[in-house]
Amino acid sequence: DVKVTQSSRYLVKRTGEKVFLECVQDxxxxxxxxxxxxxxxxxxxxxxxxxxKMKEKGDIPEGYSVSREKKExxxxxxxxxxxNQTSMYLCASSPPSGLIGNEQFFGPGTRLTVL
Amino acid sequence: GENVEQHPSTLSVQEGDSAVIKCTYSDSxxxxxxxxxxxxxxxPQLIIDIRSNVGEKKDQRIAVTLNKTAKHFSLHITETQPExxxxxxxxxxxxxxxxxxxxxxxxxxxxxxxxx
Numbered sequence: 001d002v003k004v005t006q007s008s009r010y011l012v013k014r015t016g017e018k019v020f021l022e023c024v025q026d027x028x029x030x031x032x033x034x035x036x037x038x039x040x041x042x043x044x045x046x047x048x049x050x051x052x053k054m055k056e057k058g059d060i061p062e063g064y065s066v067s068r069e070k071k072e073x074x075x076x077x078x079x080x081x082x083x084n085q086t087s088m089y090l091c092a093s094s095p096p097s098g099l100i101g102n103e104q105f106f107g108p109g110t111r112l113t114v115l
Numbered sequence: 116g117e118n119v120e121q122h123p124s125t126l127s128v129q130e131g132d133s134a135v136i137k138c139t140y141s142d143s144x145x146x147x148x149x150x151x152x153x154x155x156x157x158x159p160q161l162i163i164d165i166r167s168n169v170g171e172k173k174d175q176r177i178a179v180t181l182n183k184t185a186k187h188f189s190l191h192i193t194e195t196q197p198e199x200x201x202x203x204x205x206x207x208x209x210x211x212x213x214x215x216x217x218x219x220x221x222x223x224x225x226x227x228x229x230x231x
Binding site for chain 1: 116121124147149157158159160161164204209217218219220221222223224
């Protein structure tokens with residue numbers, strides 16, 4: 001069974017703070033993803049990584065950065081948190097898909113509130 | 116980039132009836148179309164997927180159809196049960212471009228409520 005875990009279920013931070021969200025997967029997956037989920041907007045891709053130290057911007061990367069120093073761990077960083085970053089953050093992982101997409105396995109999510 | 120539209124945003128169905136959720140996509144190069152179910156307070160989980168080389172796929176009460184020419188795909192749930200109540204997301208991916216084949220673009224979700 002694929003297991004994707006996230007460091008916190010709930011997080012409350014203040015405007016301007018630096019925030020780290022951590023994600024760990026135990027299935028040796030090459031790909032890892034960070035999404036944010038907002039009502040009526042679905043899941044929007046922030047960043048993804050296809051290998052250690054490799055990253056690609058998603059659809060909404062502004063205000064975020066990522067780090068992948070080890071294959072199993074993918075971190076999302078909010079350099080200076082703002083209230084419009086209050087959201088549910090979901091991490092996912094998947095094996096390489098070859099020429100066609102593949103199933104993504106999600107973590108339980110971190111609900112971040114920025115005051 | 117890819118754009119996925121999903122309708123309806125909410126759907127209420129009498130228990131035992133069928134439910135249909137529809138999605139359209141914009142990138143003709145997309146070739147992988149999964150559906151995820153997210154129960155309240157839980158993570159999204161894959162329930163069924165279809166690849167572009169087939170037009171329909173079934174798994175018990177769930178089926179997905181794909182029309183590549185029209186660029187739309189649909190989820191069909193028959194004999195609905197209370198445990199089918201959840202938010203359902205469609206997605207499109209697999210387009211080959213700078214690791215784009217690894218990405219999924221999700222629809223905005225459909226909240227399905229089964230009325231007992």
